[in-house]
Amino acid sequence: MxxxxxxxxxxxxxxxxxxxxxxxxxxxxxxxxxxxxxxxxxxxxxxxxxxxxxxxxxxxxxxxxxxxxxxxxxxxxxxxxxxxxxxxxxxxxxxxxxxxxxxxxxxxxxxxxxxxxxxxxxxxxxxxxxxxxxxxxxxxxxxxxxxxxxxxxxxxxxxxxxxxxxxxxxxxxxxxxxxxxxxxxxxxxxxxxxxxxxxxxxxxxxxxxxxxxxxxxxxxxxxxxxxxxxxxxxxxxxxxxxxxxxGADPDFLRERAHRSDVADRIATLRAETGAERKLIVRVDRTELSKNIVRGLLAYRQLLDEHPEWRGRVVHVAFAYPSRQDLAVYREYTAEVGRVAEAINADYGTADWQPVLLKVDDDFARSLAAYRLADVALVNPIRDGMNLVAKEVPVVSDRGVALVLSREAGAFAELGDDAFVVNPYDIRATAAALHSALTLPASDRADRTKRLAAAATALPPAxxxxxxxxxxxx
The missing domain is CATH 3.40.50.2000 (Glycogen Phosphorylase B;)
Incomplete structure (x- = not known):
């Protein structure tokens, strides 16, 4: 025919x-x-x-x-x-x-x-x-x-x-x-x-x-x-x-990230986390391959090995439900919540909540977190690409350090300017988070510029x- x-x-x-x-x-x-x-x-x-x-x-x-x-x-x-x-x-x-x-x-x-x-x-x-x-x-x-x-x-x-x-x-x-x-x-x-x-x-x-x-x-x-x-x-x-x-769409992201609803979310996030604290940000669906639980465990390891960060950093984890009609995904989503609650119970104080977990999808809030992030954690077990790793550097306000799994497709383009981790290695991921948090501001700015350039090399159109x-x- x-x-x-x-x-x-x-x-x-x-x-x-x-x-x-x-x-x-x-x-x-x-x-x-x-x-x-x-x-x-x-x-x-x-x-x-x-x-x-x-x-x-x-x-x-x-x-x-x-x-x-x-x-x-x-x-x-x-x-x-x-x-x-x-x-x-x-x-x-x-x-x-x-x-x-x-x-x-x-x-x-x-x-x-x-x-x-x-x-x-x-x-x-x-x-x-x-x-x-x-x-x-x-x-x-x-x-x-x-x-x-x-x-x-x-x-x-x-x-x-x-x-x-x-x-x-x-x-x-x-x-x-x-x-x-x-x-x-x-x-x-x-x-x-x-x-x-x-x-x-x-x-x-x-x-x-x-x-x-x-x-x-x-x-x-x-x-x-x-x-x-x-x-x-x-x-x-x-x-x-x-x-x-x-790649990421820089024109869309930068315009969308500076609308009034994102500014409102920035104010809310700062009120929830504290204005002076550093933020480790992740934005993911609760997809099994995204490795959210090990990311939380690595953050816990960071607090154990570097107690100086207690009260000075918050892990902002946006874990939006995915494929909840499948039992294994519902169980994984529940485990993410349990691990986050355990960290808050074990380390939290009257004026510091170590993990800020959000499970309701809110794109404006995600962009707000992108802009505020000191460190972006992208540690999938395996990913075709992972656009979050590319989007955060594009809209970051002050520069961001990227902790990136070598199993993400984005590693091929962004690996040279990221802190690269084995996604299964909790200790090594905790060490990478510490290195990212302590990266000098000038180095972070330079890395962010190179990351953003690589991230936008092939925009969607x-x-x-x-x-x-x-x-x-």
């Missing part, structure tokens, strides 16, 4: 640019999201003939589909709720995410049984729905950018339907090394790789993740890797590999356009 009419540029992602809700009167209300894809599509202009294909995630989204309501330039796919749940939470978030972030407790998990096979069938159906929609919407020779691990099967499925298209796939997560990746059932491991290799180009946030993908293709499929490591050939087709390190233009090479 080749169409002469249709979209010339298409983006596919699980979440779209708009979400819908039904108000108390039964009317639909829409809310526009942000992020790199929204910025990228805006950058190409309204006359580009672009369409964004996404899933209907909520009851409001599904009602919008039923009524035929859609934002210009978007198509929302209504997938049966049970199929979506099995594909999204059962496979994408509980299997593929765990594999790529190396999160399994292997004595007990994973278990690939008949329940897994039923969920995998839903994942196939979910990806097929996207491939069908893209095939219907695309003009002849159109460029299609498929986003992330949720849609890893789409490129090959779309290639079968529309061999005329130029297809790119971008993975926003890390990629597991072959030994860990091969925990997946052999046929599933092969199917995921073959799915992405249906693209003309497969791109990643860092060269490390691209190399890991290539190594899996060689180990699992017996594919051939080019001499420079930048292309994989399998069954007569060659897929080029690319790297695009998504250019990141998107680079992927698009690379399909023409």
């Amino acid at each position: 080749v169409k002469s009419a249709g979209a010339r540029i298409l983006v596919a992602s699980n979440r779209g640019p708009v979400t819908y809700s039904v108000d108390e009167t039964g009317a639909l209300r829409s809310r526009r999201g942000g992020g790199g894809l929204v910025s990228g599509l805006s950058a190409i202009g309204d006359d580009a003939g672009a369409v964004w294909v996404c899933a209907a995630l909520s009851d409001g989204d599904r009602e919008a589909v039923r009524q035929g309501v859609a934002e210009p330039g978007s198509r929302m796919i209504a997938i049966a709720p049970d199929v979506f749940e099995a594909a999204y939470n059962g496979i994408a978030n509980s299997v593929l995410w765990f594999v790529h972030h190396l999160l399994y407790q292997t004595p007990l998990e994973p278990v690939f049984d008949e329940d897994f096979r039923a969920q995998w069938a839903s994942f196939e159906a979910y990806n097929t729905a996207f491939a069908d929609a893209l095939a219907e919407e695309a003009a002849e020779g159109a460029h299609v950018l498929v986003q992330d691990y949720h849609l890893s099967l789409v490129p090959a499925l779309l290639r079968e339907r529309r061999p005329d298209l130029r297809i790119g796939h971008f993975t926003h997560t890390p990629w597991a090394p072959p030994d860990y990746y091969r925990m997946l059932p052999d046929d599933v491991a092969a199917q995921v790789l073959e799915g992405i290799l249906g693209a003309d180009r497969a791109a990643f946030l860092t060269r490390r993740w691209a190399d890991a993908f290539a190594a899996c293709c060689v180990a699992v499929l017996g594919a051939e890797l080019s001499e420079d490591g930048h292309a994989v050939t399998y069954r007569g087709r060659t897929t080029r590999l690319g790297v695009h390190g998504l 250019r990141w998107f356009l680079d992927q698009l233009h690379a399909l023409d090479d």
Whole structure:
């Protein structure tokens, strides 16, 4: 099926640019999201003939589909709720995410049984729905950018339907090394790789993740890797590999960080922490890979080993709930709260609360913490990139010292000017926090300038356009 009419540029992602809700009167209300894809599509202009294909995630989204309501330039796919749940939470978030972030407790998990096979069938159906929609919407020779691990099967499925298209796939997560990746059932491991290799180009946030993908293709499929490591050939087709390190959007961040609501949050935070105290700031979702608990334990170690910091520093920890429909995430969120409470109980005084933990999502408050931070703690077990590490230096008022895990994708760009840590090593992280807190002001200012320059080297609009233009090479 080749169409002469249709979209010339298409983006596919699980979440779209708009979400819908039904108000108390039964009317639909829409809310526009942000992020790199929204910025990228805006950058190409309204006359580009672009369409964004996404899933209907909520009851409001599904009602919008039923009524035929859609934002210009978007198509929302209504997938049966049970199929979506099995594909999204059962496979994408509980299997593929765990594999790529190396999160399994292997004595007990994973278990690939008949329940897994039923969920995998839903994942196939979910990806097929996207491939069908893209095939219907695309003009002849159109460029299609498929986003992330949720849609890893789409490129090959779309290639079968529309061999005329130029297809790119971008993975926003890390990629597991072959030994860990091969925990997946052999046929599933092969199917995921073959799915992405249906693209003309497969791109990643860092060269490390691209190399890991290539190594899996060689180990699992017996594919051939080019001499420079930048292309994989399998069954007569060659897929080029690319790297695009998504950066922060400096214009948006600096403007947004100086609005009145952020100023109000700064005043509130200073009242809560004390005007003269140094602040160690982290802003994360309570995602298992973010390593919030070990960060708290490292802060506790700092207070043990350097009692001179007691009463002089506060750990501002914003841990926003994530994936609370999964029991393991609810348990982790609760553990974050327990550890923070224990530190406050053991070390706190009448006029000093060592940990200020906030679990309600508030973007203005996050920006306020960015501006005030003396130290930013970003210590994930494993992260595709981690934009927090890039955003804090951009908006910092007085300069910030960055304590950064070597397992964050951002390490590739920011490591030279950060205090780099092994995310599992509590003592070493505590030592890095102490070094960061005692960094001379001039050194901190110089590091912050270099961090901000590296962090904004590929802002979202250019990141998107680079992927698009690379399909023409």
